[in-house]
C-alpha cells in the first residue's frame with residue numbers, strides 16, 4: 001500500500017555512507033526531520049551535507065544494535081554492504097517498534113521507495129513496480145517526467161499555492177465541508193484569479209480569493 005509518512009521533527013538514523021545512503025538522505029531532506037548518519041566512511045556529497053549542517057554525522061564502525069537504544073530513532077535506514085549487520089539492525093529495530101528499512105532486504109523492510117516525480121515539493125507522483133523491476137520504475141519515471149512537465153502548468157502550481165492558503169482559512173470560516181468544496185472550486189474556475197495568476201500577480205490573486213471568502217455566504 002502506498003502511504004505518505006509524516007516525519008516532521010522525527011529522528012531518523014541512516015547507517016552507511018555510500019551511494020545508497022545518499023539516495024535515502026536526499027529523500028529525507030525534504031521531510032524536515034533530524035537526520036543522523038552513522039558510518040565509518042562517507043562519500044563527498046554526504047560530506048558536503050554535513051559541512052552545510054543539513055545532517056549530523058557520527059563516525060562509527062557499527063558492530064551491534066546499541067545505536068538504537070542510544071539515539072532512540074523513529075526510523076532507521078541501514079545501507080551498509082554488510083548483509084548480516086543490516087539484518088541484525090532491522091530485526092532489533094522491529095522488536096523496539098522502530099520503523100526499519102534495509103537497502104538489501106525489501107522483504108524485511110517496513111516500507112519501500114518508489115521512483116518519484118516531484119514538482120516543487122508540492123506534488124509528488126510515485127511509480128512503483130512492487131520490487132519487480134526498479135530499473136523499469138526509473139525508466140518510466142524519466143519518460144513520464146517529460147509528459148507530466150507538459151501536463152502540469154506553472155499556473156496550476158500557483159493555483160495550488162493559493163488553494164493551500166485559503167483552504168486553511170476556509171476551514172474556520174465555512175463550517176460545512178460541502179460548502180468549502182464549492183468555495184475552493186469557485187476559486188479554481190474564477191476567471192479574474194486565473195488571469196492574475198497568468199500575469200504572475202500571485203499576491204493579488206490570493207487577495208481576490210481571500211476577499212471572495214470574506215463575502216462567502
Ligand SMILES: C[C@@]1(CC(=O)O)C2=NC(=C\c3[nH]c(c(CCC(=O)O)c3CC(=O)O)Cc3[nH]c(c(CC(=O)O)c3CCC(=O)O)/C=C3\N/C(=C\2)[C@@H](CCC(=O)O)[C@]3(C)CC(=O)O)/[C@H]1CCC(=O)O
Nearest residue numbers: 106112113114115128129130131132133134135137138141
Ligand atoms: C525506484 C528506485 C527508487 C529509489 O531507490 O529511491 C528504486 N530503485 C531504484 C533504482 C535501482 N535499484 C537497483 C538498480 C539496478 C538494477 C537492478 O538490480 O534491478 C536500479 C536502477 C539503476 O540504478 O539504474 C538495484 C536494486 N534495487 C533493489 C535491490 C534489492 C533487491 O531487489 O533485493 C537492488 C539490487 C541491489 C544489489 O544488487 O546489490 C530494491 C529496490 N529498489 C527500489 C527502488 C525498491 C522497489 C521499487 C520498485 O519496484 O519500483 C526496492 C525494493 C527497495 C525498497 O524497498 O525501497 C530507484 C530508481 C529511482 C529513480 O531514478 O527514479
Ligand SMILES: NC(=O)c1ccc[n+]([C@@H]2O[C@H](COP(=O)([O-])OP(=O)(O)OC[C@H]3O[C@@H](n4cnc5c(N)ncnc54)[C@H](O)[C@@H]3O)[C@@H](O)[C@H]2O)c1
Nearest residue numbers: 016017018019020021039040041061062079080081103104
Ligand atoms: N535498494 C536499492 O535500490 C539498492 C540499489 C543499489 C544498492 N543497494 C544495496 O545497498 C547496499 C549499499 O550500497 P552502496 O552502493 O551504498 O554501498 P557502499 O559500499 O558504497 O557503501 C556502504 C557504506 O556502509 C559503510 N559501512 C559498512 N559496514 C559498516 C559498519 N560496520 N559500520 C559503519 N559503516 C559501515 C561503509 O563505510 C560505506 O560507507 C548494498 O548492500 C546494495 O546491495 C540497494
